[in-house]
Amino acid sequence: MNAPSRGTAVELDPPGPEPTTDGRFGDFGGRYVPESIIPALEELESAFRTSWHDDEFRLQYATLLSEYAGRPTPVTECHRLSDRLGVRVLLKREDLTHTGSHKINNVLGQALLTRRMGKQRVIAETGAGQHGVATATAAALFGLDCTVYMGAVDVERQALNVWRMKLLGAEVVPVTSGSATLKDAVNDAMREWVASVETTHYCLGSVMGPHPFPWLVREFQRVVGDEARKQCRAILNGKDPQYVVACIGGGSNAMGTFAGFVTQCPDSVLIGVEAGGLGLESGHHGAAVNRGVPGIVHGMRSLFLQDEHGQVVEATSISAGLDYPGIGPEHAHLAELGMARYEYATDDEAVAGFQLLAETEGIVPALEPAHAIGWLAREAGRSIPSGSTVLLTLSGRGDKDAAQLMDRLGEL
Amino acid sequence: MTVHLEAHLRAQRATGRKLLVPYVTGGLGKDWIDVVRACAANGADAVEIGIPFSDPMMDGKTIQEASQRALDLGATPESVISQAADIDVGIPLAVMTYYNLVYRMGHDRFAASLEASGISGCILPDLPLDELQRGGFDTAAAEHNVECVLLASPTTTDARLLDICRSARGFVYGVSLMGITGERTSLAGSAKIMGERMKAVTDRPALLGVGISTPEQAHEAAQYADGVIVGSALVRRLLQSGGPDEAGAFVAELRAALDA
Ligand SMILES: Cc1ncc(COP(=O)(O)O)c(C=O)c1O
Numbered sequence: 001m002n003a004p005s006r007g008t009a010v011e012l013d014p015p016g017p018e019p020t021t022d023g024r025f026g027d028f029g030g031r032y033v034p035e036s037i038i039p040a041l042e043e044l045e046s047a048f049r050t051s052w053h054d055d056e057f058r059l060q061y062a063t064l065l066s067e068y069a070g071r072p073t074p075v076t077e078c079h080r081l082s083d084r085l086g087v088r089v090l091l092k093r094e095d096l097t098h099t100g101s102h103k104i105n106n107v108l109g110q111a112l113l114t115r116r117m118g119k120q121r122v123i124a125e126t127g128a129g130q131h132g133v134a135t136a137t138a139a140a141l142f143g144l145d146c147t148v149y150m151g152a153v154d155v156e157r158q159a160l161n162v163w164r165m166k167l168l169g170a171e172v173v174p175v176t177s178g179s180a181t182l183k184d185a186v187n188d189a190m191r192e193w194v195a196s197v198e199t200t201h202y203c204l205g206s207v208m209g210p211h212p213f214p215w216l217v218r219e220f221q222r223v224v225g226d227e228a229r230k231q232c233r234a235i236l237n238g239k240d241p242q243y244v245v246a247c248i249g250g251g252s253n254a255m256g257t258f259a260g261f262v263t264q265c266p267d268s269v270l271i272g273v274e275a276g277g278l279g280l281e282s283g284h285h286g287a288a289v290n291r292g293v294p295g296i297v298h299g300m301r302s303l304f305l306q307d308e309h310g311q312v313v314e315a316t317s318i319s320a321g322l323d324y325p326g327i328g329p330e331h332a333h334l335a336e337l338g339m340a341r342y343e344y345a346t347d348d349e350a351v352a353g354f355q356l357l358a359e360t361e362g363i364v365p366a367l368e369p370a371h372a373i374g375w376l377a378r379e380a381g382r383s384i385p386s387g388s389t390v391l392l393t394l395s396g397r398g399d400k401d402a403a404q405l406m407d408r409l410g411e412l
Numbered sequence: 413m414t415v416h417l418e419a420h421l422r423a424q425r426a427t428g429r430k431l432l433v434p435y436v437t438g439g440l441g442k443d444w445i446d447v448v449r450a451c452a453a454n455g456a457d458a459v460e461i462g463i464p465f466s467d468p469m470m471d472g473k474t475i476q477e478a479s480q481r482a483l484d485l486g487a488t489p490e491s492v493i494s495q496a497a498d499i500d501v502g503i504p505l506a507v508m509t510y511y512n513l514v515y516r517m518g519h520d521r522f523a524a525s526l527e528a529s530g531i532s533g534c535i536l537p538d539l540p541l542d543e544l545q546r547g548g549f550d551t552a553a554a555e556h557n558v559e560c561v562l563l564a565s566p567t568t569t570d571a572r573l574l575d576i577c578r579s580a581r582g583f584v585y586g587v588s589l590m591g592i593t594g595e596r597t598s599l600a601g602s603a604k605i606m607g608e609r610m611k612a613v614t615d616r617p618a619l620l621g622v623g624i625s626t627p628e629q630a631h632e633a634a635q636y637a638d639g640v641i642v643g644s645a646l647v648r649r650l651l652q653s654g655g656p657d658e659a660g661a662f663v664a665e666l667r668a669a670l671d672a
Contacts, residue, residue: 022546030546032511032538034470036565036590038572177476178466190469195591197567296512296538297467309488310516311466 003234004072004227010062013226015052016219016259019330023211026336028329031210033190033299040197045212047117052219057112064108065223068141069098071105073224075231075391080360085380088389090241091363092228094253094396101366101396102224102253103134107203109220111138114201121145121200125189127154127182127249128321128368129161130396131205136170138203146170149189151181154320161400179314182249182324186298206250207328210299214328218255224393225260232391240265241391243384247372248272248342249286249321251328253395258340268391269341272331273375275317276344286315288327289335289342302329318347318408319367319401349374354398354405366396367404417458417504417533417559417582421617421638424457430670431583431619431639432630434646434663435460435508437478438496439487443655445499450660451646452501455667460535460641463492463509470537472594474644478651489513490525497529506533506561506582511543519552527556533582535561541576550579561585564610566602577614586610586637588620595625595644599632607636627669634670642666 004011023029031041051057065071073096078089094102107124114122122144126132132148139146148165152174155162165172178184186209193202207214207221225244232241244261246254254272261268277285285291292303297312305313305325315325334340345353350367353374358364365373372392376384384390398405421431434451438444438461451459464479464487471479489509496505507526514522514536526534534553536544541562544550553560559581564573566587577584586607589600603620610618620633621641630640649658 022542030543031540032543033540034537034565034587035540035563035576036567036587038540038565039567039569177473178480183467187467187469191472191592194470197590294515296510296515298469299538304512306512306516308516309490310513311483312512 003230010066010071025330025333028332030301032296033210036194037197048216069104072227078361086386087380090391092393095394099134101130103131106220107134107138110203111142119201122203123147124203125149125185129158133164135203136165136168140168149173149185151185152176153180206252207255208250221252221256222259224256229260240268241389243390244268245271245372246393247368248274251331257393272342273372274344275322276346277316284316286317287344300329302332321368345371345375364398366398367401369395414530415504420504430634431457433458433641435643437462438492439482446656447659450656451663452503454660454663458504460508465510472592474648478647493525493529505531508535511536511539519549523552523556523558526558533559583617586620587622589623596623599629604636627665630666631669
C-alpha cells in the first residue's frame, strides 16, 4: 500500500475503540454537567456514532480534509536537526494544513455534525486562538453563526488570531473571570451552551469535556496518527518509529497521533510533552499529569492541578494553547496504565526549541509543539538514546507567536 | 439541631404556605452566618449555603464574583461547613456546591461533616443523576442523613424527569429557564411549564429556581410550583455591601409576595 502523500485523496482508517457506555476510559471521563445539557450530549453521542459509521458522512469528511484542509500532510525528515541532536527526527506536518494547525481536522468533522443535527450556530473556547480560527473558518464555510470565547489574557497575546476570527465573521468574547485564560474560556463557553443548547452546537476544541467529546475529538484527530504511521513505515523501510512525541494542552494533537500507534505499533513509545512553565518546582506550569491529581472539572473526571481543597489552580505557560490545568481523560487513562509517558518542557526550553527548528530546518513551529522540540533537544542522547528514530507531531505553525517572541527575544 | 429538609418542606407546604429558599454564599464576609439567620427570621423555609468553588459552571456573574470574594477571604469547604454549625435556626440548611470539592474531601468525610454541622441537604449542579448513582455519593449521603436534591431542566425528557423526581431527596429543583444563575428582568415562560411538569409527576416538594429575581417574579413562579429559590438577587445585595439587615428585609419582601 502506498503511504499517504500530498495530492492524493484522504483515506480514513476504520473507527477506533469507543469508551464504555458511561463514557469512560478506565476510571476517567464521564458526564459531569448541568442537567440542561444532558439531552444535547446524548443527541451528539448518537449523531456522532451513526455518522462515524456512515459511508456518506465519512466521504464528506475525507473530501473536506483533502480538498479544503489540504491533507494528507507530509512527514518531513529533518536532516540538519537530526545531525544536531544525534537522533533521527521525522515531523508530522500539521502546520501545513489550512489555518495552520491540527485543530481544523476536528472542526470540519464537528461542523458536518452540526449540520446533520440541524443546528445553525456554533460556539467554541480557544486558548492560542487556533481552535477559534479553525471554528470560525468552518463556520464561514458552512454558513453558521459563530461565537468564540477567549480569555482576556490570550486576546492580548494572540492578537493576530483575534483579528483573523473577526475577519472570518466570528464574534470574539473576551473572558475576564478567573485567570482569564483557556480554563475560564471553557467555563464561559459551557455557561453559554447551557443557555443556547437547543439551537447551538458547542464545538469543543480538544479531547476533553463531558462524554462524548473526548472520544469524538480523538476520532476526528486520529487521521494525524493513522497517516503518520503509514508514512513512517514508508520512510523507515516498514519499521515504526521508536518514539512518538507530541505536545499536550487538552491533548488532542497528541491523542490523534497516539491513536494511530497505540494498538498497531506496540514497540513505539508514546510521549506527551506538557507545559513546564517556569519549572515544575516553581508551581507555575501546566503539567496536569506530572503534578495533577484526580478531580472533576469541565464535565470530566481526569487529572487537574488543584489545591488541597479541590479549588482548581491556574496554569502557567508561555503558550496559550498549553495554558490549561487539566488533561483529557484518555490521556489520564494511558498515563495510569503506563501506556504513554508524560514529560514536560519549560518556557525557556520551548523558546529554545522554537529557535532551533527555525534555524536548522527553516520551519517556524507554534509555541505549543516547540515544547516537544525543546524536550527532545534536552533528552536526545540522554533518555532518548542517540540513533533513535522519533516521530514528532508539529501541531501548528508559529506565525501567531511571532509578535510575542519578538518581545521576548528582541533584536536577533 | 438538625432539621430534615424534605420533612420540613412537606410540613410547611401542608399548611398551605409557598416555600421560600434563599441562597447565601458561605464565607462571603464575616457576618455571613448572621445573614443566614436573618433569612430564617424573615420567613425562609430553608437556606441554601453556597460553598465557593473556583470554577462555578452553573453560575452567572453575581455568584461568580461572590464565590471569588469568599475564596479571597479564605473560605474553604471545611471552614464554611464548620461555621454553619453555629447557625441553628430551626429550619433546614442545604449546601450548594460543585462536585470536585466533595470528591476531593471524600464522599464519606464530606457527608459526615455536613451531618456534624446540622446540614441536611446537598445540591450539586454538576453531578447529574447518573453520575450521582454511579459514584455512590447518594449512598454516602444517605448514611449520614444528608438528602441529595436533584435538578430538572426544561430540556429534561419526561422519562428522565420521572427518574429525577423519584431519586431526588429533599426537594426537586426545577431550573426555571435555559441558562445559568443570574437576575432576569422577567420570569421566563419556561418556568410555568417546568413547574407544571414537576407537579404532574411528583408529590415531593418541587421548587423553581435560577433567574427568579424579584418579589413579583417569586409570586408568579409560586403559582406553578411549591415555592422558589432566590440566589443572585440576594447575593447582589450582599456584594453591594449589604449585610444581615438588607438580606432580612429582602427576604421579608419575598415572603410577603409569596403569602399575598
Ligand atoms: C498548534 C497547537 N498545538 C497544540 C495545541 C494544544 O491543544 P491539544 O493538546 O488539544 O492539541 C494548540 C491549542 O491551541 C495549538 O494551537
